[in-house]
Amino acid sequence: MTTKDYELVAVQHSYYSAKVRACLQYKRLPYQEIGANIETILNRVIPATGNQQFPVVFCPDGTVLKDGCDIVEALEARHPERPIMPDDPQLKFVATLIETLADEFFVIPMIYYRWIPEETKQWGINMFKTSLGNGVENADLAAMAEQMGDTVSTEIRSRLPKVGLGKIEIQEKAKLITEAVCGLLDAHLAKTPYMLGDHPTLADLGMMNAMWGHLYLDPCEPSMFIRNDYLHLNNWITNMHSGAGISDQGNLYISDTLIPLLRYFADAFADMMSDILEAADTALPNAEAGAEAPTGLGKINTNLQGETLTRPATTYTAWRLQRVIEAYQAVPEAQQSETDTLLNDIGFQTVCQHQINWGLHKDNFKLYVMDQ
Ligand SMILES: N[C@@H](CCC(=O)N[C@@H](CS)C(=O)NCC(=O)O)C(=O)O
Structure with a gap:
């Protein structure tokens, strides 16, 4: 390996790896993908980031990046050519x-x-065993990876009620x-x-x-x-x-065919987004300013296309919604009424115009409560 390569700890089958991989690809950045096997997770990911989650990117200058949205933002700042963030x-x-x-x-x-139909569930267990054990040199860790397929899948399936x-x-x-x-x-x-x-x-x-x-x-x-x-x-x-x-030439615009997709997303998820913001409105003003934020915001009663469900709301998702609201608020006055017409049409106005009475910021991979 040349020392100039980025190193991406990821797995092809993981949900959150594809965004970072696609970003490195589109930006034509030299990188090597290191499978997130048990050895890499224990010896590199946990010591560098504090937990086992990936994707993680080790930069050539020694900086460690974690969390797909932050990784993409950092890669854009380091390599503005072939931008992925529109100027508008x-x-x-x-x-x-x-x-x-x-x-x-x-x-x-x-x-x-992946986890409810019986055929894919069994496939998922085998996939975990394979990716955790792939390329592992230490015999004890290889045996542990084999056992962990079942443990990990049981653990993930125990989280299913958390998303309803x-x-x-x-x-x-x-x-x-x-x-x-x-x-x-x-x-x-x-x-x-x-x-x-x-x-x-x-x-x-x-x-x-x-x-x-x-x-x-x-x-x-x-x-x-x-x-x-x-x-x-x-x-x-x-x-x-x-x-x-892929070429980076041409214009960026919102085409008519995007509108039905955005409307559908609002119909499915806007209520749940608002319910998470409201849970944050209740919980976060009571949290100590400057302290690490609590990970959970309590349970919400919400719905998915009219079907009711109860699920926990996480502070992490509230932070992601805060980023969306901040991006909406950054739209200049000259574009405000056009943006509001779009939001009214697609159905995200309540979420984006939500007045938050709290603030979160990330430092060293952790979320902190901001002084209001
Ligand atoms: N918000 C993170 C989520 C990362 C995430 O959940 N990664 C999964 C793999 S796709 C993972 O590491 N799961 C193990 C765990 O949560 O313990 C991101 O967007 O990168």
Whole structure:
């Protein structure tokens, strides 16, 4: 390896790895992907970041980056060429909204497809054993990886109620939402090359993340209907996976075909987003300013397309929504009424115009409560 390479700790099958990989690819940055096996997690990821979560990027200058949205932001700041952030503040806001929807909300159906149908669940256990053990040299750790496939999958399945998937009606919604989103994405990509126009942006990285690791690669129903029926979507997914070859030329814009997709996302997730913001409004003003933020905000009663569910709200998701609100607030006055007309049309106005009475900031991979 040359010392100039970035190192990406990731797994092809992981939900959050695809955004960072697609960013490195599109920006044509030299990188090596290091599988997140048990050795790498114990010997490199945990010592550098404090826990086992990945993707993690080790930069050539020794800086460690963690959390997909922060990694992409840092790579954009270090390498502004072939930008993924639109200059236009309205498009920047829409890109941040789409990234957040994909990371924090559209993830619910993905979890369904891997962990609820019996066939994919067994496949998921084998996949975990393989990726945790792949390339592990220490014999004890290799044996541990073999045992951990079951442990990890049991642990992940125990988290299903945390996103409402304990309820059969929500599982059905997960399927409906996935089918509808794939259809709407395909119709959009038939007319417009990328999410926001002629070349990829953060919005494509975010949607690609949602499409790749579970939906496209898992042996699940959508991986087949995308290949068989949604050929524009299929093309875009495979292009985004090898983004070094994509042109960065052309214009960025919101095309008519994006509107039905955004409306659908609002119909599915806007209530849940507002409920999480309200949970933060209640919990965070009581938290000590300057202190590390609590990880949970308590349980919310919410709904997914009218189907009720109770789930915990996390401070992390509230922070992601704070970023969306900040991007909305950064739209200059001259574009405000156009942006509000768009928000009214698609249905995200309540979320984006929510007045937050708290603030969170990240430092050294942790969230802290800001002084108000
Ligand atoms: N917000 C993080 C989430 C990262 C994440 O949840 N990664 C998964 C793999 S795709 C993981 O490390 N899971 C193990 C765990 O949470 O213990 C990001 O966007 O990077």
